[in-house]
Each structure stands twice: as structure tokens, then as C-alpha cells.
């Protein structure tokens with residue numbers, strides 16, 4: 610367990626993770642209304658066990674987590690998911706000997722951070738990750754509603770059919786362009802502002818959001834599992850081993866999340882589509898950042914293509930292979946069809962967003 614002294618160490622680690630823009634999230638002017646909004650919202654569900662548990666977590670947050678970098682979202686969003694993952698790990702025989710301390714990451718990009726340690730693990734995650742997942746979950750929901758309206762959802766075979774669906778809901782493409790540009794410029798989805806979604810899309814948005822958050826969190830948990838069960842690989846500094854470790858953590862993330870109660874109820878999570886969606890949207894955001902003309906305050910990505918991280922296509926292929934090998938025969942077809950749909954939708958979106966933004970930049974360049 611960690612002592613009071615370690616609090617200072619944790620705050621030090623948080624200060625290293627802090628990225629430009631974090632001040633606007635962690636100032637007391639921002640926190641107070643957020644907490645009262647949460648309290649108001651949750652109080653409306655008196656008697657509901659999940660809402661009561663969330664209120665309790667909010668209280669714990671207020672009375673114990675007073676560090677400079679803490680935000681209530683971490684407890685409210687990620688604590689229940691982490692509890693589910695820990696339980697799944699125990700059931701699968703990869704339970705952790707060390708305690709996991711969940712704390713807010715002041716990195717406002719999409720990237721969380723795991724700090725495995727023989728004296729206890731620390732997992733930093735927060736609004737940077739959840740807001741990224743939320744905005745892209747909305748885009749995907751809008752795209753899907755467009756496809757349903759075009760009557761094509763059950764027979765998607767190529768990008769042209771998908772573009773027919775896009776035309777039914779052009780707002781989805783516009784949102785995607787704005788999100789990708791915002792992320793490229795500011796290195797975060799925070800501050801992006803309101804992005805309306807029609808109420809009938811809400812349940813699906815929530816399913817996608819939770820599936821993505823579950824995958825990201827379970828991947829970080831996978832780093833702790835690897836640290837305890839494959840220490841040689843987890844502590845190697847060889848770039849090849851680092852890539853192997855990331856692919857292993859992706860597999861562990863799928864194995865763990867499928868076993869959680871969210872994974873059992875949430876088809877996007879169970880099928881691995883949440884992993885696809887998260888990785889593909891991160892890839893899209895990275896490629897927009899790469900084409901922005903110099904002069905824009907670009908931020909280098911942590912989890913992008915690097916010596917220590919496999920490329921997104923490699924991660925996607927690794928995830929797909931794992932899912933194909935481990936899914937029961939009676940669910941295999943449904944899983945592979947859903948994965949194909951997500952992949953085709955996001956890759957089509959990717960190429961359209963890229964060409965719209967590229968054209969805009971070139972037009973601006975030529976008009977001076």
C-alpha cells in the first residue's frame with residue numbers, strides 16, 4: 610500500500626504527465642461546478658444501486674483525493690470498470706499480487722499511463738481518455754444512424770455503400786473533421802464543446818463509449834499483469850520486446866474485458882469492436898496531425914508510431930487474430946461481421962476526412 614509520503618511521489622509523477630491545457634481541467638473553478646453537476650444528476654436516481662455507489666465514490670473523492678491533479682471523473686468513470694477488470698483477472702488466474710492505485714492523469718491527450726511497481730502499481734487515466742472516446746463514439750453513432758436510414762446497414766460491402774450512408778447524415782463527417790482538427794491543434798478533445806446527438810442514438814453511443822474505455826483501461830491493467838507474470842518481457846528495454854509487450858497487453862485487454870460484466874452485456878466490448886474503434890480513431894487523429902502545415906502548435910503523440918509501439922495496423926491485425934482464435938464457433942460470424950463493419954466505416958471516414966482537410970489546406974495555400 611502507499612503511504613502519505615507516497616502522495617508526494619504520486620503528485621510528482623502527475624506533474625510529469627501534465628500536458629498543456631491541463632490547467633483548464635483541474636482549476637477549482639472548473640471542478641466545483643462539475644462536482645455539483647454530478648451530484649445533482651446522481652441524486653435524481655435515489656434508490657438505484659449504481660447511482661448510490663457513484664455518489665459514495667464522489668464523496669470519497671471529495672474527502673480523500675485533494676491532490677492538485679485530481680478530478681472526480683476518474684473515480685466515477687474508471688473505478689467501476691477497474692473493479693470489474695480486477696474481478697475478471699482473478700477468475701482468469703491472472704489476478705495481481707500488488708494493489709492498483711487509480712489516479713487522475715493530467716495528460717489531456719487520449720493516452721493513459723501505467724506505472725507497474727513491485728511495491729504497488731499506479732494507473733493514471735482521466736478526462737483526456739474519456740473525452741476522446743466520447744466524441745468519437747458520437748461520430749460513429751451518427752454514421753450508423755445514417756446507414757440505417759439509407760437502408761444499407763445490413764449489406765455493407767464497400768466504401769461506396771458507406772458513403773451513401775454518410776450522405777444521409779453529413780453532420781457526422783463535419784463533426785469528424787472538427788474533432789480531428791481540434792485534436793491535432795490542441796492535443797486533446799477537451800474544450801471541443803457541444804456536439805449534439807439525437808436522443809435515439811444515446812444507448813448506442815454509451816455502448817461504444819464504455820467499450821472503448823474498457824479496452825483502454827484493460828490494456829493498462831495488462832501492463833501490470835505482464836509485470837507480475839512475464840517480468841523479463843515487461844522490463845526489457847529492447848524495442849522489439851517493447852512492441853511484443855504492447856501486443857500482449859492488447860490481447861490481455863480483450864481477454865479481460867470479455868470476462869467482465871460489461872463485456873458480457875456490451876456487444877461492442879465483447880466483439881472487440883471497441884478496441885478497433887479506439888485504435889482506428891487514434892490513427893485518424895494522428896494522420897490529421899501529420900498533414901497540418903508547420904506553425905500549428907502540434908503535440909507529439911505518446912502512443913503513436915514509435916520505436917517502442919507497434920503501428921496501428923499491426924495492433925489491429927493482432928487484435929483480429931486473437932478474436933478469431935478465441936471466439937466460440939457460434940459467435941464467430943457475428944463478431945467478424947461487426948469488426949469488418951467498424952473497420953470499413955472508420956477507414957472510409959479516415960480517407961474522406963483526410964481528403965477534405967488536405968483540400969482545404971491546399972485551397973488556402975493557393976489563395977495565399
Ligand SMILES: [Zn+2]
Nearest residue numbers: 828832855858
Ligand atoms: Zn501499452
